[in-house]
Amino acid sequence: MISFVNLTAQREKYRFELEKAEREVLDSGCYIGGPQVQALEKELSEYLGENTHAITCASGTDALTIALMTMDLHPGDEVIVPDFTFIAPAECVALLGGIPQFADIDRETLQIDPKSVKKLISKRTKGIIAVNLFGQCAPFKELREIATKHKLWIIEDSAQAFGARTSQMACTFGDIAITSFYPSKPLGCYGDGGALFTANEAFAQKIRMIANHGSAGRYQHEIAGMNSRLDALQAAVLRVKLKHLDEELVVRRQNAAKYDEFFAEYNCIVTDGQKIVPQKIETGCKCTYAQYTVLAENRESFIQKLKAAEIPYCIHYPAPLQEQPCFKVPIAVCGMMMTEEEWAANQTGAEWASEHAISLPVCAFTDVAEIIEKLKAHL
Structure with a gap:
């Protein structure tokens, strides 16, 4: 496992x-x-x-x-x-x-x-x-x-x-x-x-x-x-652990690079239109990759493939914060409550990410090559 x-x-x-x-x-x-x-x-x-x-x-x-x-x-x-x-x-x-x-x-x-x-x-x-x-x-x-x-x-x-x-x-x-x-x-x-x-x-x-x-x-x-x-x-x-942090971060970045290469290849040959795009890392940033996050056009379809391949995943985060019950208030535009159609047309980046973001294992003790082979067999 x-x-x-x-x-x-x-x-x-x-x-x-x-x-x-x-x-x-x-x-x-x-x-x-x-x-x-x-x-x-x-x-x-x-x-x-x-x-x-x-x-x-x-x-x-x-x-x-x-x-x-x-x-x-x-x-x-x-x-x-x-x-x-x-x-x-x-x-x-x-x-x-x-x-x-x-x-x-x-x-x-x-x-x-x-x-x-x-x-x-x-x-x-x-x-x-x-x-x-x-x-x-x-x-x-x-x-x-x-x-x-x-x-x-x-x-x-x-x-x-x-x-x-x-x-x-x-x-x-x-x-x-x-x-x-x-x-x-x-x-x-x-x-x-x-x-x-x-x-x-x-x-x-x-x-x-x-x-x-x-x-x-x-x-x-x-x-x-x-x-x-x-x-x-x-x-x-x-x-x-602090003594080993930098060496672990090197491995995390190497693992992320393996994922990057795989998804770049996958998106070039995808036939079902369901692209899976990694989170963009700005040039010059050495990310810790606390998790490796991608944006899947059809997240549910991707999840089913991950389950079939027995690959663990996490969803960070399933809803924007202002949609959480403790913060949620009616949203109005120009004094009028929005219809579902208007809401969809005005979807925020946070709402979009909450529907498409999904994270994969990337820690320094993860065999990403094994995960990629499993993915190849199911994507």
């Missing part, structure tokens, strides 16, 4: 290093904070550049919440988020009383569309959360120009893209950046975990306080915060 993310094979390869690191933590009696967490934060900072502060926390979602609290988000403030992504960015805004405004995406790259961002800016807009979706960096040059013009902050959601590179490293574009260490991420631990990154010393100090009950010192609570800590065992695991 092919795994979507082969964590078992990864652990087997690094078993000696991982077990040694795990024993050291268990034998130390220091399970929260301490030298392992401090060492990991230093190594994460060095990976991104020594002027970048790295602060770990309990999850990527916590990291987003802490980032928004650091930016003093107040009830009624608006934050622009992509409509096609995981719910966390919009959810965290809403939980703090803010109002998420949903920007459309580019249909080829699947990243947030700066033109859509511009249209959403109002007097209540405070910032933008840009997601590095599927491991590719969002269009930060254009987003930064917009943010500077309108005096907005940018939070970079790099939950899927720690280790990506373009003009600079992912996790260094935003005023604050976050990542997730969920096990299936390119850099994952054995449970939940996350981190925040910033070059701003004042932000870094505030982030640390918020994550520690708003405390800068024992029983001295300067602001209302939360309890969000990465435990020492997860830090030890991440320190081992």
Whole structure:
């Protein structure tokens, strides 16, 4: 059976290093904070550049919440988020009383569309959360120009893209950046975990306080915060995996290139009109390929072929965020409710992607050649 993310094979390869690191933590009696967490934060900072502060926390979602609290988000403030992504960015805004405004995406790259961002800016807009979706960096040059013009902050959601590179490293574009260490991420631990990154010393100090009950010192609570800590065992695991991250990312990119070559050949000879086009990766971007995502004209037909070939797949994401029950509101145009025909004619990029995007296994321990042979037999 092919795994979507082969964590078992990864652990087997690094078993000696991982077990040694795990024993050291268990034998130390220091399970929260301490030298392992401090060492990991230093190594994460060095990976991104020594002027970048790295602060770990309990999850990527916590990291987003802490980032928004650091930016003093107040009830009624608006934050622009992509409509096609995981719910966390919009959810965290809403939980703090803010109002998420949903920007459309580019249909080829699947990243947030700066033109859509511009249209959403109002007097209540405070910032933008840009997601590095599927491991590719969002269009930060254009987003930064917009943010500077309108005096907005940018939070970079790099939950899927720690280790990506373009003009600079992912996790260094935003005023604050976050990542997730969920096990299936390119850099994952054995449970939940996350981190925040910033070059701003004042932000870094505030982030640390918020994550520690708003405390800068024992029983001295300067602001209302939360309890969000990465435990020492997860830090030890991440320190081992961080050493191997770049070599794994090379393999992920090689795997993606094999898929690219296969689908380019397939689209040249397709006879049923059902093209399968890979997500466009912008020139110069070294994507982490958190997953390998394609856009299938007839996704259901493709799924049936994947099932017949016993190839695992995932659908990210089956509906735009503003279509989720917790956010959905009636859509009106010029004061009139839209008909189904009008809705189809005005379909957004996010709606289109939610109907066509599907992801395939691509991790460094996936035999993509085997998957391609299985695909050839069923496409």
